Amino acid sequence: MLEVQNLAVNYRGVSALQGVSFSIAPGQLVGLIGPNGAGKSTLVKAMLGLIPTVSGFVRFNQRPLKQQRQQVAYIPQRSQIDWDYPVTVWNVVLMGRTFDRGLFSRISRQSQQLAENALQRVGMWELRHRQIGELSGGQQQRVFIARAIAQQAEIFLFDEPLIGIDKKTEALIFEVFSDLKAERKTLLVSSHQWGQDLAKYDSLLLLNQQLVAVGLPQEVMTIENIQRAYGQGISNPVKQSLETLYFC
Numbered sequence: 001m002l003e004v005q006n007l008a009v010n011y012r013g014v015s016a017l018q019g020v021s022f023s024i025a026p027g028q029l030v031g032l033i034g035p036n037g038a039g040k041s042t043l044v045k046a047m048l049g050l051i052p053t054v055s056g057f058v059r060f061n062q063r064p065l066k067q068q069r070q071q072v073a074y075i076p077q078r079s080q081i082d083w084d085y086p087v088t089v090w091n092v093v094l095m096g097r098t099f100d101r102g103l104f105s106r107i108s109r110q111s112q113q114l115a116e117n118a119l120q121r122v123g124m125w126e127l128r129h130r131q132i133g134e135l136s137g138g139q140q141q142r143v144f145i146a147r148a149i150a151q152q153a154e155i156f157l158f159d160e161p162l163i164g165i166d167k168k169t170e171a172l173i174f175e176v177f178s179d180l181k182a183e184r185k186t187l188l189v190s191s192h193q194w195g196q197d198l199a200k201y202d203s204l205l206l207l208n209q210q211l212v213a214v215g216l217p218q219e220v221m222t223i224e225n226i227q228r229a230y231g232q233g234i235s236n237p238v239k240q241s242l243e244t245l246y247f248c
């Protein structure tokens with residue numbers, strides 16, 4: 001069980017997150033949604049211990065998550081990655097196995113096999129010798145998902161994985177989510193994507209500095225909750241996705 005209790009973050013004295021508490025059971029796919037600047041990335045980074053927190057704790061199976069970083073696969077937003085960095089697809093995926101280096105920093109045969117399987121899973125094996133900067137947005141996302149799969153983590157934190165990708169990659173990502181759920185992994189996916197996709201999550205966390213609502217997608221995505229999180233004006237895409245959720 002992944003537990004977040006009373007998490008708060010300030011940036012230079014200004015509050016970005018307050019009193020965030022939730023838990024996720026193994027095998028659950030949880031969506032983290034909220035407007036731009038709501039603190040979605042901040043929450044994911046705070047959970048990983050990448051930024052300082054003012055209060056709160058994050059535990060996995062009753063132990064601090066910070067002490068079990070190897071159990072967490074983090075798939076950052078594509079915009080946070082330097083795509084000009086000269087590294088091949090194969091080496092990015094092997095980075096998921098860096099904890100498994102033996103004498104003279106050699107990567108074990110088992111790790112190489114896991115990296116190969118992960119690249120096959122996301123349909124990127126043929127492009128393994130490519131530089132990452134030479135890939136499309138969807139292909140880049142597949143490579144980082146392969147790295148996460150190769151890591152064999154228990155918890156997967158995806159930061160906006162659906163931004164700027166093609167429909168085929170989006171379908172593949174949801175297939176990978178299903179596989180990981182079947183393996184009883186814990187999945188938290190931040191997204192500001194609206195539409196039918198929201199109904200695919202087991203539950204949603206609606207965030208705007210604090211948690212506005214938590215629960216089943218149709219319980220969370222009420223007009224009242226959306227207004228509390230997004231302010232008074234609800235745009236057409238938001239209305240459409242509410243209708244999609246109610247009529248699916």
Ligand SMILES: Nc1ncnc2c1ncn2[C@@H]1O[C@H](COP(=O)(O)OP(=O)(O)OP(=O)(O)O)[C@@H](O)[C@H]1O
Binds near residue numbers: 040042043
């Ligand atoms: N390093 C930082 N220093 C100061 N303020 C920051 C920093 N990072 C984020 N913020 C601020 O904290 C708030 C939350 O930002 P965050 O990136 O977590 O939101 P988000 O929900 O992920 O947004 P988006 O959907 O646009 O990616 C914003 O007001 C942002 O400007």
